Amino acid sequence: MSRALHLLRTTFGYDAFRGEQAAIVEHVAAGGDALVLMPTGGGKSLCYQVPALLRPGCGVVVSPLIALMQDQVEGLHQLGIEAAFLNSTLDLEEAREVERRFLQGELKLLYVAPERLLTPRFLSLLERAPLALFAIDEAHCVSQWGHDFRPEYIELSILHQRFPQVPRIALTATADHATRREIAEKLGLQEAPEFLSSFDRPNIRYTIVEKNNARQQLFDLIQREHKGEAGIVYCLSRRRVEETAVWLQERGIAALPYHAGLDAGVRARHQTRFLRDEGVVMVATIAFGMGIDKPDVRFVAHLDLPKSLEGYYQETGRAGRDGLPSNAWLAYGLNDVMQIKEMIESSNAPESQKHIERQKLSAMLGLAETTQCRRQVILSYFGESSQPCGNCDNCLNPPSTWNATEAARKALSCVYRTGQRYGAGHLIDVLLGRSNERVKQNFHDRLSTFGIGRELAEDAWRALFRQLLAGGYLQIDAEGHGSLQLTDAARPLLRGEVELKVRSHQKRIKASSDRSSSRPSHDDISAGDRPTWERLRALRKQLADAQNVPAYLIFTDATLRAMLEARPTTLTEMRQVSGVGQQKLERYGEQFLEVLMAD
Known part of the structure; x- marks a missing residue:
């Protein structure tokens, strides 16, 4: 780990690993497989980049997005790391040069899409190249029950079969227990330890x-x-x-x-x-x-x-x-729920998958309400x-609640008496006593529930129907027509055996005193520091434009803010700023020092 920490400081510009990073790096660098769950922004890339640099050979990174490989590789170049990508944006000569460097051991990281990795030509290259590890990014794509299933990911199990001696690290920011289990099964990682970081993103x-x-x-x-x-x-x-x-x-x-x-x-x-x-x-x-x-x-x-x-x-x-x-x-709004439910029911997916998708929608609705x-x-x-x-x-701004028991009973009764064959819009028309053509055609103006809900406005009824769906008292019909139907949970509520409190539907206006704490911009930079801050950003953009790369690859906002706070006056002091590694210090240190010392 002393080598890993030295690499972290000199190459990446950080003094210490965060959370599970150190344990993951140590395990994978020693040749172990791993399944890593770490929130976006938690530093997943370091978990395979550092072991790839520590181990002999090249780390092969399986990434599903061709368009982003170039920027990921350019970011590594900014750190002085030999990296490349193989995808359809390269012409034949460029691709062959990357392959040559790969086979000669000149690369430390190579990014490739799963479709290309699975071709006979690329598998043949892997047989002849020095390999440090395989990193399978966005590993949740392997799960058919996940939120972004990609069928080619299932075939990545071939890496375990063809290269059992090469460590594999699968990484994702999002996977519940069932998805984690499927990732391990599909990728042959059942024996690999799981490293679970907190899912919390407090910022x-x-x-x-x-x-x-x-x-x-x-x-x-x-x-x-x-x-x-x-x-x-x-x-x-x-x-x-x-x-x-x-x-x-x-x-x-x-x-x-x-x-x-x-x-x-x-x-x-x-x-x-x-x-x-x-x-x-x-x-x-x-x-x-x-x-x-x-x-x-x-x-x-x-x-x-x-x-x-x-x-x-x-x-x-x-x-x-x-x-x-x-x-x-x-x-x-309520229409969102109806639209997604109709998409689920009208799909060609098997019933088992539809059941899981309904559960996932319910969980999302529960968060919203x-x-x-x-x-x-x-x-x-x-x-x-x-x-x-x-x-x-x-x-x-804690939401106010109200006792919706009686209103809910009226709503559920209206669903029942109209035959459980109508959506919220029609039900609200009945509750409000609107004698429109559809209500009269179905003789719903003769029901006992006609007009019994005039004490609430239409938007309040919409909010209540949404909350009854979220609470599991109602469900949308399985045929995908948007009709609302009673569930078993509705019975005790209809009978008056339970009480229902829900959040008030009125718009809540955030107090102006909240605004400053919610501002995620640079407003907390003092007036005295702002001119220097703007000059730092201008220099960063100038350097980025000259190289045709994103500005954040030069230095992130967090690193610029750290410079502004530390106000280094020498390259030795600049090297202590988080995010300033040796390569960037040599390339950009003097220019940023000039800006900082101009005041």
Whole structure:
């Protein structure tokens, strides 16, 4: 470990490993297999990069995203590490040069997509090359029950069969117990130790609001807390992605669309702009994001309810990888739940998979409707207990609750008396006593439940139906038509044997005193330090532009802030700043010292 710590300090610029990193590095460097679960921003890459540098041969990294390999490799080049990638962006001559360097032992890390790794040609290369280890990134892709299944990942078990002497490390930021078990089984890692880090991301503030003109709510959030900062906005459909990007552009936000239906060249250009320019907001489907290394994403917003808590956690984890305060913001409504449920029921998946997807949706809905600390609910889902965080919307501004027992009984009774064949919109019309054509056609204006809910407004009834779904008193029909049906849990509530308290549906406005603590930007930099801060950032951008790389590959915001705080006056002092390794010290140290000493 003394060699590992020396490497960590001189190459990566860090004084100590965090959490489970040291144990993982020691185990894998000694030739052991491992399954690693570590939150995004927790330092997963060091868990295979350091052992690959310590062991003879080259570490082969299986990564599912071709577009990000170039930046990952460039980041290693900035540290003075010999690394390369093999993917379809290389021409024949370039690919053969990478293969030559690989076979000659000139590389320490080689990134490759699973599809290429599984080809006979590449497997033949592996037979002849010096191998340090295999790192399987985004390992949850192997699980059919996970949130991002990729069939080619299942075939990666061939690595265990063909190269049993080469250690393998599988890494993911998101996997519940069942997914972990499947990863180990599919990749032949049943005997490998599991290294589970805390899933907590204390720098992320979770906020969930009811939809009320979601785009305007998002715009207000950006203007209030994230003006000029990078962010990701997730939408459920491609059409919504494009419409939202245009809507934001028209209001002066540097927004770009990203989804699988766009031309590959357009996607690549948009991703490059997001990674390399500052203040770009990417509006995307879940096709965007896996493996995103951009550390200064200050917010992740969802305009639609995610399909699972794993997906939500993975996506929100792309905010604040640098450890600085960031926001995870979600707006959702009852229609989101209906839409996802219909997608589940209309799919060609086997019933067993649909059952799991329904459970995952229920867990996500439970998080959205909870009155508990959001972080506690998220961590509990992954088998981790915690105290209230004091930093989510529910902790900062506890939601009021009301006794909804009688209203719930009316709602459930209406579901029953209309034959359990209608969605929330029709049921609300009956409860409010609206004699529209559909109500009259079905003779629902003659039911005892017609008009018995006039004491609540329509949005209050929508909120209650949403909460009855979240609580398991109602379910959406298995045919995918959006009809609401009673569950067994509804019986004691209908009979008046239990009481139901739910969160009030009224919009809660965050107190202005909360705003400063929620700002994840650089507002905490003093007025006296701000000119130096801006000059540091300008120099970083100048150096990055000259090399055509993202600015964060020169130095992250966290490292610049550490410089600003430490104010080094010599290269020896600069070397003590977290994130400044030997290679970067030699390449950039003098220039950043000049800026710091200019005052």
